[in-house]
Amino acid sequence: MATDNVLEIKNLHTYFYTDGGVIKAVDGVDVELRRGATLGIVGESGSGKSVTSLSVMGLLAGTKGKIADGEILLDGDDIVKLTKEQQRKLRGSKISMIFQEPMTSLNPVMKIGDQVAECVLQHEKISKKEALKKAEDMLRKTGVPRVEHMMKEYPFQLSGGQRQRVMIAMALVCKPEILIADEPTTALDVTIQAQILDLMNQLKKETGTSILFITHDLGVVAEVCDDVAVMYCGRVVERGDVKTIFANPSHPYTKGLLGSIPRLGDAGKELKSIPGNVPNPKYMPKSCKFAPRCPYASEKCREEEPGFFQIEEGHISRCWLCESGQLKTDHVEKAGD
Numbered sequence: 597m598a599t600d601n602v603l604e605i606k607n608l609h610t611y612f613y614t615d616g617g618v619i620k621a622v623d624g625v626d627v628e629l630r631r632g633a634t635l636g637i638v639g640e641s642g643s644g645k646s647v648t649s650l651s652v653m654g655l656l657a658g659t660k661g662k663i664a665d666g667e668i669l670l671d672g673d674d675i676v677k678l679t680k681e682q683q684r685k686l687r688g689s690k691i692s693m694i695f696q697e698p699m700t701s702l703n704p705v706m707k708i709g710d711q712v713a714e715c716v717l718q719h720e721k722i723s724k725k726e727a728l729k730k731a732e733d734m735l736r737k738t739g740v741p742r743v744e745h746m747m748k749e750y751p752f753q754l755s756g757g758q759r760q761r762v763m764i765a766m767a768l769v770c771k772p773e774i775l776i777a778d779e780p781t782t783a784l785d786v787t788i789q790a791q792i793l794d795l796m797n798q799l800k801k802e803t804g805t806s807i808l809f810i811t812h813d814l815g816v817v818a819e820v821c822d823d824v825a826v827m828y829c830g831r832v833v834e835r836g837d838v839k840t841i842f843a844n845p846s847h848p849y850t851k852g853l854l855g856s857i858p859r860l861g862d863a864g865k866e867l868k869s870i871p872g873n874v875p876n877p878k879y880m881p882k883s884c885k886f887a888p889r890c891p892y893a894s895e896k897c898r899e900e901e902p903g904f905f906q907i908e909e910g911h912i913s914r915c916w917l918c919e920s921g922q923l924k925t926d927h928v929e930k931a932g933d
């Protein structure tokens with residue numbers, strides 16, 4: 597299949613079948629990750645970002661979650677249809693993931709060098725010595741200090757930023773086609789966060805790995821992403837390349853998120869937050885999911901859910917206002933205004 601998309605998520609529905617009812621965590625998501633690019637998935641807590649990434653990783657087993665419908669095409673092949681064993685083989689070799697809190701993914705009783713080497717040994721038939729050499733080289737690339745020493749240390753002896761670098765080394769040591777980074781810097785302080793984002797940008801350039809970057813922070817999206825998909829209540833509401841979305845956000849939810857980014861010179865000013873809360877998944881409106889919080893909502897928005905409207909080439913928005921062309925750049929509220 598001739599495509600420059602390494603990953604295509606098509607009409608993905610991932611539901612949790614709980615005792616209290618069905619939770620439609622991901623309810624019709626379509627996104628494309630271009631080869632060598634970074635796609636940001638952004639949205640408030642509970643919008644379905646992590647469930648989307650767990651669906652791609654085949655990591656829903658052990659939860660009540662199940663992919664109810666849709667396709668996840670990796671190089672054109674649907675990985676939803678693979679067996680558990682085939683999915684396990686993909687993890688680490690073709691798709692790797694780094695999580696928000698590295699301590700939960702690192703083995704506390706295994707030395708750092710052995711952990712990174714173990715990732716190599718799971719996918720390559722080479723000697724332990726060769727694997728350790730690869731681990732050391734990769735750790736050096738991530739900029740951890742005193743690599744030889746750190747190889748023999750345990751996770752608890754490292755700082756949060758160092759642990760996250762180790763996670764990045766583990767994720768990239770097998771040269772995956774896709775790296776999924778789920779809030780990889782949220783638990784870190786801002787200086788370390790900036791260093792880790794720089795590192796990811798640099799390694800992406802070196803390795804050509806495509807990245808699915810999950811965050812609730814549009815500021816981080818601006819730093820590292822080429823494209824962005826904004827999620828709300830299990831759906832994508834706006835998609836486009838980062839420059840376009842920042843210059844011309846068209847969905848009121850995206851505008852709300854942009855309004856809540858602090859900017860230089862805003863000291864003392866109150867940050868705008870989006871009023872109201874994400875609806876309870878059990879009582880999801882049938883209409884536009886954002887209508888109850890939307891300052892522009894009309895009767896139609898409260899009755900019927902819109903599809904996507906094209907704003908410009910490659911930029912789409914799930915909003916009735918875009919149909920009539922009412923929501924144009926001159927409506928855009930600049931952050932802090």
Ligand SMILES: Nc1ncnc2c1ncn2[C@@H]1O[C@H](COP(=O)(O)OP(=O)(O)OP(=O)(O)O)[C@@H](O)[C@H]1O
Nearest residue numbers: 612619621640641642643644645646647659812877
């Ligand atoms: N194991 C689970 N069982 C039941 N419901 C779940 C489970 N995991 C997630 N959900 C539900 O799915 C929805 C989406 O959750 P998800 O973790 O994807 O959100 P998120 O966008 O990653 O949020 P955050 O920014 O807080 O990480 C939420 O309503 C959540 O309660």
Ligand SMILES: [Mg+2]
Nearest residue numbers: 645646647778
């Ligand atoms: Mg999450």
